[in-house]
Amino acid sequence: MSLSSLVPLIGISDVVIGLSLGSRLFLIAVGLSLIFGVLGVLNFAHGGFYMLGAYVTLAVVSNVVDNFWVAAVVGALAVGVVGAAIEFSAIRRLYERADSDLDQLIVTFGFVLVIHETVRFVWGSGSYSIDPPDVFNFSVTFGGSTFNAYRLALIGLAVAVLVGLWLFITRTYFGSLVRGTSSDREMAAMLGVDVPRLYTGVFFLGSVLAGLGGALSAPLQSTSPALGDQVIIDAFIVVVIGGLGSMSGAFVGAMLIGMMQSLGPQFISAGSIAIPFLAMVIVLLIRPEGLFGGIGE
Amino acid sequence: MSATDTGGRVSRFGSAVAEGWTRERFGLIGALVLVLVAFAPPFQVYLFTDFLVVALFALGFNLLYGYTGLLSFGHGLFYAGGAYGIAIVLRDLGPVIADVVGAGISPLVTFLVGGVVGLVLVVAVAVPVGWLSVRLEEIYFALITLAFGMLGYSLIIQDPAGLTNGTDGVIVLLGTVDLGGVSLRVGGRRIYYAISAVTVVAATYGVWRVVNSPFGTVCKAIRESPDRAVALGIDVGHHRWMTFIVSAAVVGVAGVLRAGLASVASPGLTHWSTSAIAVIATVIGGATYFYGPIVGAFIFLYIRWAISRFPALEAYWELFFGALLIAVVLFFKQGAVGGLMLIRDRLVGDDADEPSDDDARTTDGDGS
Numbered sequence: 001m002s003l004s005s006l007v008p009l010i011g012i013s014d015v016v017i018g019l020s021l022g023s024r025l026f027l028i029a030v031g032l033s034l035i036f037g038v039l040g041v042l043n044f045a046h047g048g049f050y051m052l053g054a055y056v057t058l059a060v061v062s063n064v065v066d067n068f069w070v071a072a073v074v075g076a077l078a079v080g081v082v083g084a085a086i087e088f089s090a091i092r093r094l095y096e097r098a099d100s101d102l103d104q105l106i107v108t109f110g111f112v113l114v115i116h117e118t119v120r121f122v123w124g125s126g127s128y129s130i131d132p133p134d135v136f137n138f139s140v141t142f143g144g145s146t147f148n149a150y151r152l153a154l155i156g157l158a159v160a161v162l163v164g165l166w167l168f169i170t171r172t173y174f175g176s177l178v179r180g181t182s183s184d185r186e187m188a189a190m191l192g193v194d195v196p197r198l199y200t201g202v203f204f205l206g207s208v209l210a211g212l213g214g215a216l217s218a219p220l221q222s223t224s225p226a227l228g229d230q231v232i233i234d235a236f237i238v239v240v241i242g243g244l245g246s247m248s249g250a251f252v253g254a255m256l257i258g259m260m261q262s263l264g265p266q267f268i269s270a271g272s273i274a275i276p277f278l279a280m281v282i283v284l285l286i287r288p289e290g291l292f293g294g295i296g297e
Numbered sequence: 298m299s300a301t302d303t304g305g306r307v308s309r310f311g312s313a314v315a316e317g318w319t320r321e322r323f324g325l326i327g328a329l330v331l332v333l334v335a336f337a338p339p340f341q342v343y344l345f346t347d348f349l350v351v352a353l354f355a356l357g358f359n360l361l362y363g364y365t366g367l368l369s370f371g372h373g374l375f376y377a378g379g380a381y382g383i384a385i386v387l388r389d390l391g392p393v394i395a396d397v398v399g400a401g402i403s404p405l406v407t408f409l410v411g412g413v414v415g416l417v418l419v420v421a422v423a424v425p426v427g428w429l430s431v432r433l434e435e436i437y438f439a440l441i442t443l444a445f446g447m448l449g450y451s452l453i454i455q456d457p458a459g460l461t462n463g464t465d466g467v468i469v470l471l472g473t474v475d476l477g478g479v480s481l482r483v484g485g486r487r488i489y490y491a492i493s494a495v496t497v498v499a500a501t502y503g504v505w506r507v508v509n510s511p512f513g514t515v516c517k518a519i520r521e522s523p524d525r526a527v528a529l530g531i532d533v534g535h536h537r538w539m540t541f542i543v544s545a546a547v548v549g550v551a552g553v554l555r556a557g558l559a560s561v562a563s564p565g566l567t568h569w570s571t572s573a574i575a576v577i578a579t580v581i582g583g584a585t586y587f588y589g590p591i592v593g594a595f596i597f598l599y600i601r602w603a604i605s606r607f608p609a610l611e612a613y614w615e616l617f618f619g620a621l622l623i624a625v626v627l628f629f630k631q632g633a634v635g636g637l638m639l640i641r642d643r644l645v646g647d648d649a650d651e652p653s654d655d656d657a658r659t660t661d662g663d664g665s
Binding site: 102107120229237273278285 | 441445451612616619
């Protein structure tokens with residue numbers, strides 16, 4: 001089969017959908033990768049944080065202020081506070097243990113259950129949806145296909161988050177502390193960095209990113225208590241492929257998986273949902289540090 | 298004064314009980330419980346069978362986690378492997394086997410053949426999956442097993458080979474054995490309980506033998522210090538691989554039993570949330586103890602059942618186990634069995650103070 005016969009199969013809308021799926025995945029995965037890169041904690045509850053961000057945003061929009069952007073910020077900050085509280089009360093106790101990695105994974109898995117049930121208790125088992133904010137709530141026709149403008153906006157927002165985070169990590173004082181602590185924790189502590197406080201701060205930031213991801217993705221998905229369990233697995237795939245701890249890796253990994261989810265079913269009819277897992281296995285075996293950059297990039 | 302006397306008597310009684318906790322008596326009590334359960338009301342028989350199956354699942358999982366330190370989030374793959382193995386044999390080979398051995402005994406023979414096929418299937422999957430997975434450690438091992446499990450889940454759901462019947466799963470019909478006028482429904486609660494109990498006890502004994510063999514000792518050495526094990530000339534990778542395969546096989550047996558109990562082999566068995574049940578049961582019970590996963594499975598199923606008695610709480614039982622899991626890992630890593638050991642040690646410890654009665658009293662006074 002020649003290339004020219006393959007190309008027409010890929011419509012513009014497939015690409016846009018793939019990129020917007022990728023943007024959503026990036027917003028889920030980037031905080032997970034940040035937390036792992038600095039703290040060495042693989043936060044199983046990150047999908048729960050994402051889901052919580054979506055729920056809080058929906059609740060604020062329908063009960064408090066009818067402004068999506070304000071609600072999204074409130075949702076993100078609320079999740080940040082929850083995350084910081086969990087780090088401060090539970091995860092902090094495990095850093096010094098011999099097998100801390102697995103204990104952290106199990107404890108954060110415990111929080112998966114707690115968050116899932118709490119969300120179900122507060123908001124019920126049904127699913128909610130929300131219209132995109134008015135500014136972007138119109139259809140775009142481009143190259144013969146039509147899609148909601150919010151899909152494009154989400155791609156822009158994901159890029160903005162990536163650039164903002166990169167500037168924050170590389171150009172600010174706090175960012176330099178984060179980088180320093182991530183590459184050598186003991187040396188940073190000796191140089192006077194308050195490591196425990198920094199860890200809580202980074203966990204807060206990572207949780208805010210998860211909450212923001214859930215909030216911004218809310219118009220493009222139905223929000224139900226099962227959401228957290230679904231997205232955490234996608235987030236694991238993305239950070240493994242991009243490289244645990246790498247933020248640019250998370251972006252590339254997310255876009256790859258997004259495109260795979262959008263285009264995969266057109267090329268392989270059976271077993272298409274298995275491909276991302278197969279990719280994850282292969283990357284773990286061949287390049288456990290991920291395809292892009294090493295830890296701490 | 299009188300209160301202190303009672304306290305002394307209680308502690309003396311306690312130490313007498315603790316002294317009697319020998320393995321033989323434990324075994325005898327266990328056997329008695331297993332027999333008595335057979336006469337319990339039908340639902341209790343079902344619940345106990347469920348407990349036995351989950352216990353074997355967790356026991357198999359913990360062979361890897363507790364004895365080599367590798368945390369798998371993908372053992373649902375082997376649980377499902379056993380379940381689908383027997384379900385597909387029952388569906389596709391049942392009539393063939395009936396032709397060969399006669400219709401009377403065929404359900405039992407088919408069940409045995411299916412069990413063996415399930416086990417062989419699980420081992421056939423575990424050999425390559427384990428070989429690849431044990432190259433990684435800690436978080437990376439957890440992630441690759443999770444990925445293998447979800448890979449299996451995807452394939453079962455999408456069913457490219459036309460074997461697994463997609464999201465509906467494969468119905469398991471165990472049939473009725475008919476021998477000279479005596480008919481026994483293999484899937485009947487009490488019959489199936491008997492099959493499960495015998496299988497689980499035999500498998501547990503097998504695992505116990507493995508753990509206490511030279512092989513098991515080497516595994517424990519690897520768990521304590523992989524580097525030192527290497528320095529002693531132990532092939533760590535090979536031992537981890539072998540443990541992975543044995544662990545998967547035990548989980549596969551549990552999967553075979555699960556299929557018959559649930560009357561269906563469903564794709565949910567491969568999902569990571571099923572693998573997590575083994576993690577929850579093992580951690581709550583105490584991963585460093587042989588019986589930890591069994592006690593954990595007991596707590597898991599019976600507390601879940603107890604919670605389900607209260608309609609207001611029924612839907613939120615996961616909340617309880619999430620909180621319990623967090624509390625155990627943070628504050629009491631030894632789990633429930635560790636707690637029982639502590640209580641026993643305290644009772645036996647009081648026994649040591651027995652000759653000096655005054656000391657015992659002081660301790661009692663301090664304690665209250």
